[in-house]
Amino acid sequence: CNVTMPGKTEALLAADERTEVAELSGAANTLVFRDGRIIADSTDGRGFTDSLRQQGEDVKGSVITVLGAGGAARAICAQCAVDGAKTIHIFRRQGSAYEVTEEFASLLNESTDCNVTVNDIADEARLGDAISESICLLNGTNVGMKPDETGCLIKDEDMLRKDLVVADLIYEPEETVLLRMAKKLGCRLITGKSVLLYQGAAAFKEFTGYDMPIDAVAGNVFGMAL
Numbered sequence: 122c123n124v125t126m127p128g129k130t131e132a133l134l135a136a137d138e139r140t141e142v143a144e145l146s147g148a149a150n151t152l153v154f155r156d157g158r159i160i161a162d163s164t165d166g167r168g169f170t171d172s173l174r175q176q177g178e179d180v181k182g183s184v185i186t187v188l189g190a191g192g193a194a195r196a197i198c199a200q201c202a203v204d205g206a207k208t209i210h211i212f213r214r215q216g217s218a219y220e221v222t223e224e225f226a227s228l229l230n231e232s233t234d235c236n237v238t239v240n241d242i243a244d245e246a247r248l249g250d251a252i253s254e255s256i257c258l259l260n261g262t263n264v265g266m267k268p269d270e271t272g273c274l275i276k277d278e279d280m281l282r283k284d285l286v287v288a289d290l291i292y293e294p295e296e297t298v299l300l301r302m303a304k305k306l307g308c309r310l311i312t313g314k315s316v317l318l319y320q321g322a323a324a325f326k327e328f329t330g331y332d333m334p335i336d337a338v339a340g341n342v343f344g345m346a347l
Contacts, residue, residue, distance in 0.1 A: 133149040135152070137158040149162060150164060183257070190218070194211075209237045248280065258288070259288040265289065273302065292313030
């Protein structure tokens with residue numbers, strides 16, 4: 122089965138076995154029942170890394186900037202760290218959950234070879250520096266999602282550049298303010314629908330042992346042309 126919020130933590134706790142990414146992220150969106158045991162995995166991260174690969178980029182040895190540290194963003198950070206990312210810069214608002222994110226970053230630093238930093242999203246100079254050395258900028262927050270479609274955490278389009286991949290986990294609307302800004306500058310885009318499609322393909326493989334017919338599902342279910 123697939124599990125969505127707010128049941129991902131409970132799904133992890135219900136399992137007999139956990140994949141490394143599920144363990145590191147502290148949540149599971151995929152449960153596989155095999156030989157009387159429950160195996161917990163998180164395919165959200167693979168939804169992102171497979172989408173990134175479709176844009177001609179590999180996470181291994183790369184630098185990525187992530188806005189937000191919610192469940193899906195954590196899963197993506199964990200997957201990227203396990204897959205050999207060089208550095209992940211996480212930006213989030215200061216507040217009670219900031220220390221929790223710092224603890225998560227410390228866990229990834231201790232468990233993988235990736236360097237994970239946590240930064241105040243209000244520090245625009247630091248954010249600009251992080252994006253400048255990254256292959257991809259990912260919005261993992263709900264800023265820009267319906268009904269507040271005008272929101273965008275990037276205030277200055279000069280932070281973006283043409284060779285940057287810009288990703289947004291939001292899929293309603295499919296083209297957020299951030300993606301429209303990036304599209305205008307000629308950046309390669311990853312939509313929330315793309316991440317959703319590829320995480321589903323990873324789960325399908327675990328459930329059935331077969332590759333999901335991605336082109337058919339993209340066109341018939343998501344209305345996407347790959």
